[in-house]
Amino acid sequence: MDSIWKRIVKKDASSDLTNRIKKAKESGIPHHVAIIMDGNGRWAKKRSLPRIAGHHEGMKVVKKITKFASKLGVSSLTLYAFSTENWKRPKSEVEFLMKLPEEFLGTFLPELIEENVRVEMIGEKETLPAHTKRAIDRAMEETKGNTGLVLNFALNYGSRAEILKAVQHVLEDVESGILPKELTEEIFSKYLMTSTMPDPDLLIRTSGEIRLSNFMLWQSAYSELWFTDVLWPDFKEEHFLEALEVYQKRVRRYGGV
Ligand code: IPE
Ligand code: IPE
Ligand code: MG
Numbered sequence: 001m002d003s004i005w006k007r008i009v010k011k012d013a014s015s016d017l018t019n020r021i022k023k024a025k026e027s028g029i030p031h032h033v034a035i036i037m038d039g040n041g042r043w044a045k046k047r048s049l050p051r052i053a054g055h056h057e058g059m060k061v062v063k064k065i066t067k068f069a070s071k072l073g074v075s076s077l078t079l080y081a082f083s084t085e086n087w088k089r090p091k092s093e094v095e096f097l098m099k100l101p102e103e104f105l106g107t108f109l110p111e112l113i114e115e116n117v118r119v120e121m122i123g124e125k126e127t128l129p130a131h132t133k134r135a136i137d138r139a140m141e142e143t144k145g146n147t148g149l150v151l152n153f154a155l156n157y158g159s160r161a162e163i164l165k166a167v168q169h170v171l172e173d174v175e176s177g178i179l180p181k182e183l184t185e186e187i188f189s190k191y192l193m194t195s196t197m198p199d200p201d202l203l204i205r206t207s208g209e210i211r212l213s214n215f216m217l218w219q220s221a222y223s224e225l226w227f228t229d230v231l232w233p234d235f236k237e238e239h240f241l242e243a244l245e246v247y248q249k250r251v252r253r254y255g256g257v
Helices: 004-026 040-046 051-072 091-114 130-143 159-175 185-189 237-249
Strands: 032-036 076-083 118-122 150-157 202-205 224-227
Touching (some): 004 051, 004 237, 040 051, 051 076, 051 237, 076 091, 118 130, 130 150, 224 237
Parallel strands (some): 032 076, 076 150
């Protein structure tokens, strides 16, 4: 049983959070939030656990933050889950990471459907293991009619590969008669894997690393960036809210005055 003092403090903290959520909603929620979820390995190391324990804990945070983003009214949430460079990791770690989508969707898909969330993916799907691809395809299929939050996994995603593929595609279209000078930034964006999404308004990276690691290089040209030392498995609703509050104070000039 909590002491009276503890209960008062807890109640104050939760009503403070409720007030902050209310205020954030009134101040304009970013349409598209993208997160580079980093620090799972270091979280595990701090606890003398294997790296995969950090990934497993990180998956629980994905659930929590998805629900929170949906509640706040974010339209799209892109989560960087596996980069084209992450294949360099030990085979056992890669295998574990490739099983996570099945586990995540296996337990969470009914809730996602109930929350009206639509699951999407960017990245090279064809080279994923068949079981991973199946889990993603199933989730995309079962949620395709949903009209709430778009939960977009960047899986086997690399921005340079994405841009290169877009260029190859454009060149093919030039061969079939489109004039090079007709290509605009707007049209080029339609060749990218994010063709149906707005650019991220807010880009978050956890774990203290201040870099993009090949994530959304084209799309983040005017994103607001927010970095935190918090490791992804320790990331909580309060941190997401903090990022939103910082974002809401920023002045986005897009090169103007
Ligand atoms: C992020 O955590 C998850 C993936 C890249 C798949 P890391 O595994 O990169 O964790 P650190 O950076 O080693 O702590
Ligand atoms: C970026 O994290 C990729 C994901 C979060 C999926 P990394 O841990 O792979 O990035 P680096 O190696 O520190 O740049
Ligand atoms: Mg990392």
